Amino acid sequence: xxxxxxxxxxxxxxxxxxxxxxxxxxxxxxxxxxxxxxxxxxxxxxxxxxxxxxxxxxxxxxxxxxxxxxxxxxxxxxxxxxxxxxxxxxxxxxxxxxxxxxxxxxxxxxxxxxxxxxxxxxxxxxxxxxxxxxxxxxxxxxxxxxxxxxxxxxxxxxxxxxxxxxxxxxx
Numbered sequence: 001x002x003x004x005x006x007x008x009x010x011x012x013x014x015x016x017x018x019x020x021x022x023x024x025x026x027x028x029x030x031x032x033x034x035x036x037x038x039x040x041x042x043x044x045x046x047x048x049x050x051x052x053x054x055x056x057x058x059x060x061x062x063x064x065x066x067x068x069x070x071x072x073x074x075x076x077x078x079x080x081x082x083x084x085x086x087x088x089x090x091x092x093x094x095x096x097x098x099x100x101x102x103x104x105x106x107x108x109x110x111x112x113x114x115x116x117x118x119x120x121x122x123x124x125x126x127x128x129x130x131x132x133x134x135x136x137x138x139x140x141x142x143x144x145x146x147x148x149x150x151x152x153x154x155x156x157x158x159x160x161x162x163x164x165x166x167x168x169x170x171x
Contacts, residue, residue, distance in 0.1 A: 026119035026131030027052045027065045034058045037166030038071075045071045049153060051167040058154070058168055066153060066167075067119040070112045079112070080105035086152040089159055101145055108138030122146050 031052035039046045048071065053064040084102045092098065108130050112118060119131040126143025128150075129136065140146070151158070158164045165171035 026117075026121060026129075026134050026136075027067065028063065028121070030054060031063070031065055032056065034064075035167045035169035035171075037163045037171075039068075039160055039163050047071055049163060049167060051154075056169060060147070060150075060154070063122060063124045064150075065119055065121045066150060067117050069115070069117040071114060073111070073113045075111050076109035077106060079109045079118075083149065083152060086159060087148045090148060090151050090155050090157050092148050097144070101140070101142075101149075104138075104140055108140075110137060120149065122150055 031054055034051040034053050034056055035058075036048065036050040038048050047068040050067045050069075051058060051064065052067070053059070054062045058064060080102055083105060084098050087101075088098060109118070110132055112132070117133055119134075121129045121131070123129060125141075126146050127139060127141045128146045129139045131137060140149075153160065153164060153167060155164075162171065
């Protein structure tokens with residue numbers, strides 16, 4: 001066995017030691033449910049959202065997770081484009097960065113069918129890890145992205161203020 005194979009073997013063993021809670025659910029085991037609600041457009045239910053955090057009340061500087069369980073089918077492209085529209089609606093004006101973020105989200109976000117979940121985990125470093133039904137699908141290292149992306153649901157200026165209150169456990 002050469003050096004590369006040994007390093008690869010050690011790496012695979014290390015990966016096997018990652019906590020099991022991440023394999024069945026994207027939400028870290030140390031997080032608790034803060035709040036949940038259903039996002040609707042007119043009379044159509046679009047997804048159920050659940051916010052998990054290390055403690056209550058939610059704090060933007062801690063590690064937290066947001067899971068969206070879709071109640072309809074959507075293309076990943078539509079999810080990414082809508083995310084950019086929502087970020088822009090919050091007041092983010094750097095179009096170059098939005099374009100860059102969109103390109104990465106287009107690569108990460110898969111199509112979803114009714115009942116499937118996408119989870120974003122805001123990590124302590126400020127990066128964002130994404131999961132589909134508990135399986136890792138991508139990561140964005142930019143803490144600025146994390147702030148604006150989760151702001152879609154958690155910022156005071158969200159386009160869904162009632163859902164925000166439900167997620168924060170205030171409704």
